[in-house]
Amino acid sequence: MEAVLEMKKITKRFPGVVALDQVSLTVHRGEIHALIGENGAGKSTLMKCLLGIYQKDEGEIIYKGRETAFKSPHDALNAGISMIHQELNLVQTFTVAENIWMGREGKFAKAGVIDTGLMNRKTKELLERLNISVDPSAYVSSLSVANMQLIELARAVSYDADIIVMDEPTSALADQEILLLHGIVRDLVKKGTAVIFISHKLEELFEICDNMTIMRNGQFVATKSCREITMDQLIGLIAGREIDDVYIKDQFEKGKVKIRVENLCGDGFSNVSFEVRAGEILGLCGLMGAGRSEIMRAIFGIDPIRSGKIYINDQEIKITSPKDAIAQGIAMVTEDRLRMGILQSMSISTNITLPRIKEYARAGFMNSRKELWDCEQISEKLHVKKASFSDPIASLSGGNQQKVILARWLLNNPEILILDEPTRGIDVGAKSEIYKIMNDLARNEGLAILMVSSEMPEILGMSDTIAVVRNGQIVHMEENREGLSADDLLQYAFGVSEERVKTGQKCLNYKACDE
Known part of the structure; x- marks a missing residue:
């Protein structure tokens, strides 16, 4: 199978840090290739080097047989590489159609005026082809997070790209939407598109991907066929250590x-x-x-x-x-960490203490010593990994951001x-x-x-x-x-009769389940 992308021994340095150290990645046409690693492993940095957001310091990028160095994501997009980001990049005040064709509105212009009706019709055709049930004229602000993610996918597909990079594309989706997205991805690769699939859902990777490249601490670890590696082996390669039991749940008497x-x-x-x-x-x-x-x-x-x-x-x-x-x-950690959880431009300490900010204010002055003490105590308890509490929370990995949100609420006891x-x-x-x-x-x-x-x-x-x-x-x-198994829970969720679940009958046709 022809290699559409070869990234050879890519190195990227930042002041005092080697973010990527001799990392290689090869992706073939018609392949779903997983890129896996813990937060901070270098996955995003590698993709930013590919897209031209960062310029590599060493190594080669060979795209469609030619050495390439994109200067910007726009250059990469024009060359046939699109990306779906984990952080939604949609404009909330624009319609679905406007978001999908943003920057390409000229395709629908007549005498300098955009034909909105034509744009909506083309959007409807695209969405119907992908089995996405969303009104093209709906404002993005009215959509669920799941539908926003599907619109991101539709926008990427609209470029007829040779490579689509998908960063956590199913993180906001439930089983029905995941099945839909997987179907779209499989149709794309049948037509020769290559997909680089980044996900922390390891079970999903075994289900949909052909091969996987594992990274750790900015370095290449291995490339494996999904058919030739076990879950335990994969976790060991990702973590560099054995994680005996991901789910740590004690059984004890409840109060x-x-x-x-x-x-x-x-x-x-x-x-x-x-x-x-x-x-x-x-x-x-x-x-x-x-x-x-x-x-x-x-x-x-x-x-x-x-x-x-x-x-x-x-x-x-x-x-x-x-x-x-x-x-x-009562305390609540919401499902949308980026939009409803963290204050991205504010410091780690402010994100922790914001609900109790009045307790640190006296006569118009902040008791910073008390605030810092509380932050230290709760962060130590939750093992938050950070350089300084004055750093913006956006500098933390996703896992540590989640711990900061937990810390915020646990301060309230x-x-x-x-x-x-x-x-x-x-x-x-x-x-x-x-x-x-x-x-x-x-x-x-x-x-x-x-x-x-x-x-x-x-x-x-x-x-x-x-x-x-x-x-x-x-x-x-x-x-x-x-x-109890995941299949049992899914059948209850889809409305299969309880008797059918008890007798062990499996529901393989999800549309039939709804009926």
Whole structure:
């Protein structure tokens, strides 16, 4: 098979740091090639060298048989290399069509005036070809994060690129959307497109990729066929050490009921009831749009509650805003870390202490010593890796950013912790650390934890009790996880009958499941 891209012994230095040290990558036409490594391994830096965001210091880039050095992403795009970034790059105030054709509006201009109708029709044709059900005239701000990710994919495909780089393309998607994206990718490679697939979902890589290149600490580790390597071997190569058990969940006696929800109704869900004890982790799973996050947002006071009751420590309470929830000892880490979690331009310390900023202010002056002390204590507890608290939080890896958000809420000494997609977009080593923190918070601090996750292994590995949400309702609750599989949970999520699940029948046709 013809190599469409060869990156040979690429080296990139920054002041005091060798970010890439003799890294090589070969990608063939019609191949899905995984690029894997922990946060900070150098994956993004390597791709930035390819796209012309950075200029390499040493090595060769051979694209379609010719040595190449792009000066900018625009040059790379014109040459046939497009990229879907993990951080969404859509303009919220533009329509779907305007975002897809941004910079190429001239294709639809007549006498200097853009024919919006023609642009929308071409966009509709593109989306229908990709089986993406989104209105071309809809404003991006009205879309879900999942649909925004699919629009990013549609924009990349619209360039008819020879290589598409996908950075965590399924991190915001649930199973239905992932199946759709995988189908689009497979169709692309059948036509000769090469895909460089960056993901921390290791199970996904084995499912969709042909080969994988592993990086660690800015260096090339190995290139392996996905058919010739086991999961344990892959984790060992990624981490440079053995991670015996990614899911660290102790079994111990739980305490009293901390939160009880009865017949809760709100936007996107109805008649939801459950309880969580001190030291217990309740895992909520289901398809994207099933209502999992909506339930959590209502409990935290972000969205209104129409009816139903919430009890904290057996006392009925009213929550109309996040302020009410925080006062009742509830904390929430939202699913969208970049848009709703961190303040990217602010320091690490500010991101940790912002909800308690008034406590550090006296007579118009900040008690910086007290603020720094609190940051040090909570960061040490969570093993946040950073150079200085004055550094911007954007300088941290995804896993450490997530720890900072956790630190922010743990300073409030909550009793109930809501974690919406707690390990989205972070590597296997950082995931293991987050799971250890969750386990410690449950066992040693007695927190009641409500975890929303789209990753079935995470739900199965870290939950004491599992609740499956479908169409805004809890359709199945499982306290005994022994023998329960990801297939079982998916069938509940898709609406397969409980009898069918018990008899072990598998649902291979997902459209049939909906019927």
